[in-house]
Amino acid sequence: MTRTAGVVGGSGFTGGELLRLLDGHPEFEPVQATSRSYTNKTVGNVHPNLRHLDLRFSDPEDLESVDVLFTATPHGVSMGQIDEFRDAADTVVDLSADFRLPSEDYYDDWYDGHERPELLAEAEYALPELNRENLAGADLIAAGGCNATATICGLLPLYEHGVLSGDERLVVDVKVGSSEGGATGSKASHHAERSGIVRPYAPTGHRHEAEIEAYLGASVSFTVHAVDMIRGASATIHAFPGERVTKGDLWGAYREQYDDEPFVRMASGGGDVYRYPEPKSVAGSNFAEVGFELDPRNGRIVVFSAIDNMMKGSAGQAVHAANLALGLEETAGLEFTGFHPVGAP
Amino acid sequence: MTRTAGVVGGSGFTGGELLRLLDGHPEFEPVQATSRSYTNKTVGNVHPNLRHLDLRFSDPEDLESVDVLFTATPHGVSMGQIDEFRDAADTVVDLSADFRLPSEDYYDDWYDGHERPELLAEAEYALPELNRENLAGADLIAAGGCNATATICGLLPLYEHGVLSGDERLVVDVKVGSSEGGATGSKASHHAERSGIVRPYAPTGHRHEAEIEAYLGASVSFTVHAVDMIRGASATIHAFPGERVTKGDLWGAYREQYDDEPFVRMASGGGDVYRYPEPKSVAGSNFAEVGFELDPRNGRIVVFSAIDNMMKGSAGQAVHAANLALGLEETAGLEFTGFHPVGAP
Amino acid sequence: MTRTAGVVGGSGFTGGELLRLLDGHPEFEPVQATSRSYTNKTVGNVHPNLRHLDLRFSDPEDLESVDVLFTATPHGVSMGQIDEFRDAADTVVDLSADFRLPSEDYYDDWYDGHERPELLAEAEYALPELNRENLAGADLIAAGGCNATATICGLLPLYEHGVLSGDERLVVDVKVGSSEGGATGSKASHHAERSGIVRPYAPTGHRHEAEIEAYLGASVSFTVHAVDMIRGASATIHAFPGERVTKGDLWGAYREQYDDEPFVRMASGGGDVYRYPEPKSVAGSNFAEVGFELDPRNGRIVVFSAIDNMMKGSAGQAVHAANLALGLEETAGLEFTGFHPVGAP
Amino acid sequence: MTRTAGVVGGSGFTGGELLRLLDGHPEFEPVQATSRSYTNKTVGNVHPNLRHLDLRFSDPEDLESVDVLFTATPHGVSMGQIDEFRDAADTVVDLSADFRLPSEDYYDDWYDGHERPELLAEAEYALPELNRENLAGADLIAAGGCNATATICGLLPLYEHGVLSGDERLVVDVKVGSSEGGATGSKASHHAERSGIVRPYAPTGHRHEAEIEAYLGASVSFTVHAVDMIRGASATIHAFPGERVTKGDLWGAYREQYDDEPFVRMASGGGDVYRYPEPKSVAGSNFAEVGFELDPRNGRIVVFSAIDNMMKGSAGQAVHAANLALGLEETAGLEFTGFHPVGAP
Structure with missing residues (x-):
């Protein structure tokens, strides 16, 4: 049973990495990628490694219902749209800083005023090595920095x-x-x-x-x-x-x-x-x-x-957590072991 | 049915890339990698991306029988050992320049004296876009430059x-x-x-x-x-x-x-x-x-x-040709689509 | 006798390189560098190698009289301001494409409509290896691409x-x-x-x-x-x-x-x-x-x-031509021989 | 009055940088550069930035008398040849680790057995910011790490x-x-x-x-x-x-x-x-x-x-110290201020 997945902010670096992982994932199918600047352009137009992908960026206003929604928006955006995101998907994995900290006290110490502080305790920190037991079934997940x-x-x-x-x-x-x-x-x-x-x-x-x-x-x-x-x-x-x-x-x-x-x-x-x-x-x-x-x-x-900050540090961690949240094989879609030799890459 | 695969010259760049591809391949299992300099060291000792692999380099003299043997030796070496290689495996894919050219005339024009010129016509050029029809069932394949x-x-x-x-x-x-x-x-x-x-x-x-x-x-x-x-x-x-x-x-x-x-x-x-x-x-x-x-x-x-010279230009092309030679899915083990952003990589 | 020199467009890469060369030149003294975006900021604020230089960017509208004026403006700008530039200095060396071509025919073939086509024949191409004899005494010089x-x-x-x-x-x-x-x-x-x-x-x-x-x-x-x-x-x-x-x-x-x-x-x-x-x-x-x-x-x-495109390809060539135009030692301020090892640099 | 200078170990990176600095120095003239591997080859053969220099590497055995000798040898070499070096020049600046530490106790703590421990107290540490007053007239100087x-x-x-x-x-x-x-x-x-x-x-x-x-x-x-x-x-x-x-x-x-x-x-x-x-x-x-x-x-x-480890961190520091030792202008030959933009360089 394939799960549908969406990416909000699909033309950024993290969004592109999410799309790559979802495209190669045995259980997820990327059905939507939003981008204000590139609406109607193909995903491959921005991410040359995805030229084979038959998917065009859509307007962020037109969010489709999906099984899991990955939100790769700038800091401060997700907290304002979180209800909309959660309406669109049973599981939301946010890759911004908005839901990473456990409480309003922490947040206020380091950022400026949270719009939805009550969700900070509800969101699960995505790092499985630290928080695996709470990720199963989680519906709001925050990828770490x-x-x-x-x-x-x-x-x-x-x-x-x-x-x-x-x-x-x-x-x-x-x-x-x-x-x-x-x-x-x-x-x-x-x-x-x-x-x-x-x-x-x-x-x-x-x-x-x-x-x-x-x-x-x-x-x-x-x-x-x-x-x-x-x-x-x-x-x-x-x-x-x-x-x-x-x-x-x-x-x-x-x-x-x-x-x-x-x-x-x-x-x-x-x-x-x-x-x-x-x-x-x-x-x-x-x-x-x-x-x-x-x-x-x-x-x-x-x-x-x-x-790799794009993988374990953001998109890979997010997919890892989503795998756990949905009860999939933990390593699904993440088996790639790296190259040698390799640049940065 | 898994096919066993060996790599001669496994500590070089091309050898490492072959091992990575074989490790991630659904049909091949890398059972041997030879290296004179690193005999008995783990493969991960040289190729850090393969630290998880439970395989040690073995002496090139001790060649095991495998279904397919990839030989990533310096130019001029394979032609002298080709009988030994073919004894060890039904299918040999050579990644040096030794069997790339179609005839002794061509070879002599650009290199010095071939030891086994009669094999030049027998070897199949690995590039499927040029030579797909002849690769099915081929038992001696030469990856292109x-x-x-x-x-x-x-x-x-x-x-x-x-x-x-x-x-x-x-x-x-x-x-x-x-x-x-x-x-x-x-x-x-x-x-x-x-x-x-x-x-x-x-x-x-x-x-x-x-x-x-x-x-x-x-x-x-x-x-x-x-x-x-x-x-x-x-x-x-x-x-x-x-x-x-x-x-x-x-x-x-x-x-x-x-x-x-x-x-x-x-x-x-x-x-x-x-x-x-x-x-x-x-x-x-x-x-x-x-x-x-x-x-x-x-x-x-x-x-x-x-x-990517390590992939389409050598190891990837070799695995592609081996897939065709053994009647496997053409794209098996080669589905990776690349990164964005990426260095060299 | 020190000659005063000005740089129009001093915060760009070419402008910065001109300022570096003028600062180290035995005969020229950089007395003005203009920049719309960085007016009143020190030159070292933008070009960290010039932190020791006691010079602030000035408004491009306030052009001082100097002996030689180097204009490093975007293509199409110099032709509109050339009278102003020539009023400010006896010798103008333009580093844009505006005066590089010898005639309006050439210009129209490759660019769009020159505002001052009559100056194309008057301007001297800066490359001394090609045009040394005409640079002595030249008052309008165009650095090559x-x-x-x-x-x-x-x-x-x-x-x-x-x-x-x-x-x-x-x-x-x-x-x-x-x-x-x-x-x-x-x-x-x-x-x-x-x-x-x-x-x-x-x-x-x-x-x-x-x-x-x-x-x-x-x-x-x-x-x-x-x-x-x-x-x-x-x-x-x-x-x-x-x-x-x-x-x-x-x-x-x-x-x-x-x-x-x-x-x-x-x-x-x-x-x-x-x-x-x-x-x-x-x-x-x-x-x-x-x-x-x-x-x-x-x-x-x-x-x-x-x-080096910043030197022989622009700023160095411009200073070389200015040396010849003003009758100075041809190599003055340009003796640096390069590094080893070096990056790009 | 030009001072003659020699470089022992002229084909290495530090040796090349010393030769570049000496070539551009108003008071020093590089008259000898030794290299065992490149004897009789031109300096420009190894250091492409010095292709214009009319100087060939000579055998390290044939040391000429010079005013100042810079020794850029591997650690452990200078201490064994120091008498020979000091015979050849009134002022020796060593760029290895051999004479950097102030006493045998320090040396033994970090390295293995000094051959000439009595010279450790005699050698002056080259860093002028730390030791300017002792560099004037010094005849044995050790550039810092x-x-x-x-x-x-x-x-x-x-x-x-x-x-x-x-x-x-x-x-x-x-x-x-x-x-x-x-x-x-x-x-x-x-x-x-x-x-x-x-x-x-x-x-x-x-x-x-x-x-x-x-x-x-x-x-x-x-x-x-x-x-x-x-x-x-x-x-x-x-x-x-x-x-x-x-x-x-x-x-x-x-x-x-x-x-x-x-x-x-x-x-x-x-x-x-x-x-x-x-x-x-x-x-x-x-x-x-x-x-x-x-x-x-x-x-x-x-x-x-x-x-820049090649300059302030070795060759530049050495020339700076030599300037002070010989009573020259402190900044002579070291006025270069750097580039913008620049790679590594």
């Missing part, structure tokens, strides 16, 4: 297994690619300005800190740099645990946490060229790669976590 | 439909990525030397000219430039037909030739940013994208053809 | 020394970087869309053909591809001379033409990694690098010519 | 002006380009493996920590990532001072420290696209760019420091 996702995947075993308590001050240095800023052209995203950079674009106060604190109880000092890649987010986390830990302790925590997770892969010191997690290793896939190293000089744990 | 493949895909309709006769002098300007030179590090392939380049690396006398002449009857003036991408080959072909042609003539020829081809996609003037074939649009996929433009000032036809 | 400059530098010796007669049909395949499209952000110039590309952006009808025909008498079939670099234009020219030529003939022609030229450098087959002209080798410098190869199979000459 | 240089430039004002005391635990996350690993090709430096990466290559225990501790008294937790650029090192430093500081305190410390420094430039929050220090902004120049931000949530200071 990509940088938060990378960080949470890296840190989760340390909090779950008591290596960190929440009192430690963590430094998180994240490197991101140019797809993270969305598809709209600007001076800062111009190839001549954006190539070859190491650009501090959110030195302090990045909003993804909020999710990490809300869901892990971690206190993070977060800094994001834009580097020269397209897809990919890499989080390097520096933690100083209260008590010395061994590599064995860490391996134990990570293995116990992730051995059965279909989309988390360890990379920690082995390998030839690729010894630690790298965005390249997971590019195009829904994997998070995590690894760590111990600094014997100062008792520091350095954790590395790499994802 | 990547630059030749891109050029042939661009030109085929013009020769098949009489737009070009073979008397014209064609200029072919090809741009290639860094995966084309193989995985071995060198000064020329060093990132600091290879990034941001437009480097004429085969100004004249490129051996892929031979295939184009042999299979199309075309006389080509070929020049290859290395540019800053990893995967991808893009051929721009400048032709001056004896008689003026219209865009309608060209559309007719290309559509008739390619409308039913599962792995050729037209891109010719439409689209938003992506108006013509580009390696990015097909990166990771088995598609060739072809398109053209007419220059009214001088009657020139400009043809563009873009492929 | 970057792609035309690369092509002309490559072809000039062949026409001057009778290797080509003008009857041959030349194919010119040009690769350009992302600075060529200017500083304004757009969807096509977005890093995620523009990285790793081989994109045919002017398959036919590129306007720089006009200059090449006008000044060399050559008939060129021109195709331009955007590739992944920032600065740089590389022209590969395929010519089939009426009579066979030898490498000795070619070396003779190029040496005679260029041995005394301070900004043309031969690169033809020698060298370690860098055997032919490449944009990387000249990045940041005012050099054109030229080289060639002969194809014995078909009598083809392949000529390679590489420049 | 590039990552250490970036970090020290960022931190120096905080230690000099009491914002940090040395008791704080600092996290330093450094991003470096591919020139840092030297010119020798390898699998890890292959363009296909090295492009588009965020690769943790020294998660812990990086030897440049030693210099930072030795010269600043800082306790640093250092992690280095390789990213997709060629030149450039960017250090992001996270510090938690014992007492809250204001932006005014920080501006005061940085201005007082650096206002008169010719090669340190502040970039802290202003600007259009380039708001903080970036390797692109200083590429090709001898500038260090430094800036900072305060995180009000947790009292964190985030310091950014960017250099």
